[in-house]
Amino acid sequence: MNKESANSLTRRIVIGMLAGISLGWIFQWLLPTNGDLLIPLGFFDFAVRGFFVDGLFEIGGQIFVTSLKMLVVPLVFVSIICGTCSLTDTSKLGRIGGRAIALYLLTTAIAITIAIGAGLLFNPGEGVNMAAGTTFAATEAPSLTQVIIDMFPSNPFDAFAKGNMLQIIVFALLFGIAIALAGDAGERIAKQFEDFNEVIMRLVVILMNLAPYGVFCLMTTLFVDLSLSDFGSLIKYFFVVFGVLVVHALVTYPVILKVLTGLNPIIFIKKMRTTALFAFSTASSNATIPSTMNTATKKLGVHNSIASFTVPMGATINMDGTAIMQGVATVFIAQVFNVDLTITDFLMVILTATLASIGTAGVPGVGLIMLAMxxxxxxxxxxxIGLIIGVDRLLDMVRTAVNITGDSMVTLVVGKSEGQFDETIYNSADDTSRDRIDFHHLKD
Structure with a gap:
């Protein structure tokens, strides 16, 4: 193994992840769980929980996630403006958006259909008794009409402050079109935004170099409190959802990519490894946007004019992983409560979940809201829903990795169809050297 591969970012993230999981389980073993202890472990409780888990590692993990989120708004805003300015025909925006949304809805419908089929095949709810007192209060989702109205910001700075992605996308598109129509003044401003974009992308690479440490902290704090006893009778449900997620990521996406573009899907899967690990560790599609954008443009060869639009949109409305959870969970809950669902009911589930992926875009706790609907x-x-919350945290991490893989696949398909794609970059070796920064020599 050469030095290049040994020091690759993906390898370092995997090492950080495995080290964090191992340390988390060690800490869990050291922490006292009840008062019947043979030896006093008060010191371990204080040192492990107080200093390490709730202190050092909690701080490190949250700083890492917060730093990623810090980049999302400026990255999306600047990238979309640069992408819009580079389009010679602004009418392409409607075509690009239409294709992206259609593909996102298609993959979501496929995802929930496969999930329902797997649920009916493996019967994850058999033998599960409803826990007494299990409750869940569902937040009411806004109507699709209200979501469309809310896409247009009354105050763009408020949208920036709140991280309202749909409003930021709309404002950036309008701003970019205005720059393109502003003649010489617009050209001068466009060059400034292109420089800003380069600087922000370098900032993304800096944070990617720190990812192994952030992932280590996140995994440690998660697995300290993640007990295998939480799974219990839900183990079958867990593995059905997990299995469908893996199939969707490694079979459905590659097949669609091959059919619609003719590209080698193996290359796509290999180049998505690092970003998928980012998504798994953060469990947030929005926080992973910087890494997804970097992968789509620098490794997959999609031009920024496409990726800057489809990636943020996908992070907001693409809910394939959530749709899979909904499909299996619907069958699971129906079996637990001994409710027989008809073919019409299952078709209604597919339609509702697919449309809800847009209707609940940007709403906190969107997965559970969609499932309640x-x-x-x-x-x-x-x-x-209260029955599955106990195992949902780990599945949410896998769902996020699946979602961002779908975002990148759709970005590739749209980029290829619009001629905004460099196949040489796509077929080239995954050069990990550009993902590393020598902090001792910041200038070449």
């Missing part, structure tokens, strides 16, 4: 649509008790 689906359950209510087919007459299942919403309280059943």
């Amino acid at each position: 689906v359950l209510a649509q087919v007459g299942l008790p919403v309280e059943g």
Whole structure:
């Protein structure tokens, strides 16, 4: 193994992840769980929980995630402006957006269909008894009409402060079109934004170099409190959801990519490794946008004019992983409560979940809100969501990795169809050297 591969970012992230999981389980073993202890472990409780878990590692993990989120708004805003300015025909925006949304909805419908089929095949709810007192209060989702209205910001600075991605996308598109129409003044401003974009992308690479340490801290704090006993009778549900997620990422996406573009899907999967690990560790599509954008443009060869638009949109409305959870969870809850669902009910689940992926875009806790809508649509008790919350944290991490993989696949398809794609970059070796920064020599 050469030095290049040994020091690759993906390898270092995997090492940080495995080290964090191992340390988290060691800390869990050291922490006292009850008062019947043979030896006093008060010191371990204070040192492990107080200093390391809730102190050092919690701080390190949250700083890492917060730093990623810090880049999202300026990166999306500047990238979309640069991409819009580079389009010679602004009418392409409608075509690009239409294709992206259509593909996102298609993959979501496929995802939930596969999930329902797997749920009916493996029957994850058999033998599971509803826990007494299990409750879940679902937040009401806004209507699709209100979501469309709310896409347009009354105060763009408020949208920046709140990280409202749909409003930021709309404002950046309008701003970019205005720059393109402003003649010489617009050209001068466009050059400034291109320079800003280069600087922000370098900042993304800096944070990517710190990712192994952030991932280590996140995994440690997560696995200190993640007990295998939480799974219990839900282990079958867990593995059905996990299996469908893996199939969707490694089979559905590559097949769609091959059919629509003719590109080698193996290359795509290999180049998505680092970003998928980012998504898994942060469990946030928005926080992963900087890494997804970097991968789409620098490794997959999609031009910024496409990626700057489709990646943020996908992070907001692409809910394939959540749709898979909804499909299996609907079958699971129906089996637990002994409710027989008809073919019409399952078709309604597919339609509701697919449309809800846009209707609940940007809403906090969107996954559970969408599931509550689906359950209510087919007459299942919403309280059943409380049964799966215990294992949902780990599945949420996998769902996020699947979602950003779908974002990148759609970006590739749209970029290829619009001629905004460099196949030489796509087929080139995954050069990890550009992902590393020598902090001792910041200038070449």
